[in-house]
Amino acid sequence: MAPARIVFVRAIIIQLIWFLRCQLAGSCASGEQRTSSDTSVLCRACGQELASGADIGFVPSRLALSTRNDTLVNGRRVNVQLFENPHGVQFEVVTFRKADVTKHWPADKRFSWYPGYSWTVATCPRCRSHVGWAFQPAEWTDTITKHKFEESGNTFVALITHQILTEDFASSLLMTPKSFVS
Numbered sequence: 001m002a003p004a005r006i007v008f009v010r011a012i013i014i015q016l017i018w019f020l021r022c023q024l025a026g027s028c029a030s031g032e033q034r035t036s037s038d039t040s041v042l043c044r045a046c047g048q049e050l051a052s053g054a055d056i057g058f059v060p061s062r063l064a065l066s067t068r069n070d071t072l073v074n075g076r077r078v079n080v081q082l083f084e085n086p087h088g089v090q091f092e093v094v095t096f097r098k099a100d101v102t103k104h105w106p107a108d109k110r111f112s113w114y115p116g117y118s119w120t121v122a123t124c125p126r127c128r129s130h131v132g133w134a135f136q137p138a139e140w141t142d143t144i145t146k147h148k149f150e151e152s153g154n155t156f157v158a159l160i161t162h163q164i165l166t167e168d169f170a171s172s173l174l175m176t177p178k179s180f181v182s
């Protein structure tokens with residue numbers, strides 16, 4: 001084969017490998033984007049999957065200092081609420097109907113950002129970073145089982161925006177190797 005033809009065939013093979021890698025990885029910069037609802041929400045510290053974008057459920061609180069809209073999940077508007085703890089530290093949170101986080105019972109009824117709910121600290125199950133708080137009805141006993149929390153439709157998790165990132169955003173940070181850039 002002529003050298004030019006060999007180069008051409010090699011380019012085709014490289015493109016094919018790249019295409020297959022993208023397919024196996026499930027996403028690709030130039031490929032079809034996953035829909036916003038099934039975007040994963042990841043721990044910013046370690047990349048652990050904490051929740052699905054489909055599980056976002058807005059729980060408004062009259063104690064929020066402010067509420068704003070953000071495109072936390074690609075293309076989808078989500079409500080971000082700003083709260084302040086008794087030490088004057090402010091946190092922006094997004095609420096989820098469920099999330100794969102470790103809850104640290106017993107729950108505390110004091111200083112709750114959601115009247116009628118008690119709270120526990122929620123940490124990443126992999127790296128143990130503090131990622132938010134889990135809320136349960138205040139009339140419940142302070143210590144409950146993980147099963148009871150997860151089965152109830154009256155519990156939710158507030159994740160701190162600065163402690164999470166979306167899979168879409170993480171994918172956008174992946175760079176194409178220089179050898180594939182023409």
Ligand SMILES: [Zn+2]
Pocket residue numbers: 043044045046047048124125126127128129
């Ligand atoms: Zn983590």
